Amino acid sequence: MTTGTQAQTVTVRVPGKINLGLSVGPLRDDGYHELSTVYHAVSLYDTVTVQPADSWSVHVTGPWGEHVPADDSNLALVAARTLAKRRARKAKVDPVRIDIDKHIPVAGGMAGGSADAAATLVGCRELWGLDHLENDLLELMGASLGSDIPFLLHGGTAMGSGRGEQVTSVLARGELHWVLWAGEGLSLSTPQVYAECDRLREEAGVTPGPPEPSGELMTALRRMDTDEVAAALHNDLQEAAISLEPVLAEALSAGLDLGARAGIVSGSGPTVAFLVGSQTEAIDLSVGLAANGPTGDIERAVGPVPGAQIIHQRSSPEPPRARPDTDRSGPLGPVIG
Numbered sequence: 001m002t003t004g005t006q007a008q009t010v011t012v013r014v015p016g017k018i019n020l021g022l023s024v025g026p027l028r029d030d031g032y033h034e035l036s037t038v039y040h041a042v043s044l045y046d047t048v049t050v051q052p053a054d055s056w057s058v059h060v061t062g063p064w065g066e067h068v069p070a071d072d073s074n075l076a077l078v079a080a081r082t083l084a085k086r087r088a089r090k091a092k093v094d095p096v097r098i099d100i101d102k103h104i105p106v107a108g109g110m111a112g113g114s115a116d117a118a119a120t121l122v123g124c125r126e127l128w129g130l131d132h133l134e135n136d137l138l139e140l141m142g143a144s145l146g147s148d149i150p151f152l153l154h155g156g157t158a159m160g161s162g163r164g165e166q167v168t169s170v171l172a173r174g175e176l177h178w179v180l181w182a183g184e185g186l187s188l189s190t191p192q193v194y195a196e197c198d199r200l201r202e203e204a205g206v207t208p209g210p211p212e213p214s215g216e217l218m219t220a221l222r223r224m225d226t227d228e229v230a231a232a233l234h235n236d237l238q239e240a241a242i243s244l245e246p247v248l249a250e251a252l253s254a255g256l257d258l259g260a261r262a263g264i265v266s267g268s269g270p271t272v273a274f275l276v277g278s279q280t281e282a283i284d285l286s287v288g289l290a291a292n293g294p295t296g297d298i299e300r301a302v303g304p305v306p307g308a309q310i311i312h313q314r315s316s317p318e319p320p321r322a323r324p325d326t327d328r329s330g331p332l333g334p335v336i337g
């Protein structure tokens, strides 16, 4: 009898990201901006489970579940179908049902959609037994679906260049403590924030040069000194995000008044990330913000954490293969005697 097993459900945990530095260069011919960013994965996770099914579907639960489309436009479903299509050249794969437990704020600048897509690629690779598909190849496929997906596969703290899809690890040891504020009812579309950044630059007569990584931030991360990192946080999109949602300025100054070492809009916003010195400071700040800050969801997190990772899988034994000489069971059951 064979003892092989086949994964029946695979559950993957994937973090959200914030940007410790985001330098936005000129608009490229393909409509993207040239970027230099420092991504940082934080411990606010979505959980994605994939299992074989008769048809393709996605189901979303959790605190942010109702804000996510549960249809063909869901990035997790797009990612699964893309991987299946590439695989289908070699062998047919079954459709999957995808379940997402959504805790990363939606349209919040934390790349939640890309995170779910990254988790789905990792889950389906396992489910479909595509062990030969190395991480580099998965990152390459991810990049064709969304600029942040390679980083959500990679995790940790990493530099992003190009449109953010070219990822290289950053030397950083130790841990940073964060308080994340996601304003109630707030969401910003990423293209809208980039367009506002371009508009503000044009109004001010600023022509951006090629985006540069910040040496100050790299040194601060190498030393992992909270106050040095706090001083080096930088986001070129922050002014544009505040221009579209002025309550972000209110949230930032409330956090600083309440003791945050620094505050920054994450990516295109509107989530605001406050850097604090310890877990105790994080608790104090989240309590203070809940009582005295603008209304919003408040979460504590640490970073850096790994990218999309399998946390659970259930396998079912493969059906035993009949061996004509010894197998005595037949369609009518075992032969006794």
Ligand code: ATP
Pocket: 067, 068, 069, 073, 074, 075, 076, 100, 105, 106, 107, 108, 109, 110, 111, 112, 113, 114, 116, 117, 148, 188, 190, 267, 268, 269
């Ligand atoms: P980014 O920082 O990568 O620009 P974001 O964090 O601002 O993204 P997302 O949470 O990724 O924004 O959502 C962007 C849009 O994508 C949402 O408006 C949502 O409708 C759509 N979307 C599709 N699939 C998903 C998903 N699985 N999770 C979240 N949003 C999704």
